[in-house]
Amino acid sequence: RLPEDFGCVLYMDVDDVHALYRTLRDRGRATAPPRPQVYGVDQLWLRDPDGYQLCFTSPRSDGR
Numbered sequence: 001r002l003p004e005d006f007g008c009v010l011y012m013d014v015d016d017v018h019a020l021y022r023t024l025r026d027r028g029r030a031t032a033p034p035r036p037q038v039y040g041v042d043q044l045w046l047r048d049p050d051g052y053q054l055c056f057t058s059p060r061s062d063g064r
Contacts, residue, residue, distance in 0.1 A: 008052060010053070010054050011055045011057060012054065012055070012056050013057050013058065014057070017034045017056050018061060020044060021034050024046070029046070031044065031046045032045070036060050036061075036062065037060075041059060042059075042060050042061055043057050044057075
């Protein structure tokens with residue numbers, strides 16, 4: 001298991017980060033909902049069982 005402050009993030013682009021969030025939530029993998037970023041993507045952050053930070057991104061849902 002990696003320490004909380006381990007400086008590695010794995011970024012993955014997906015078609016719809018909000019659909020991924022709903023799937024994870026429905027399977028009991030509660031995470032914070034995706035957040036819009038000023039640079040045009042929505043991001044969903046979570047940590048895998050080994051401690052790696054994962055960031056899933058897709059184009060912003062509001063088109064900005």
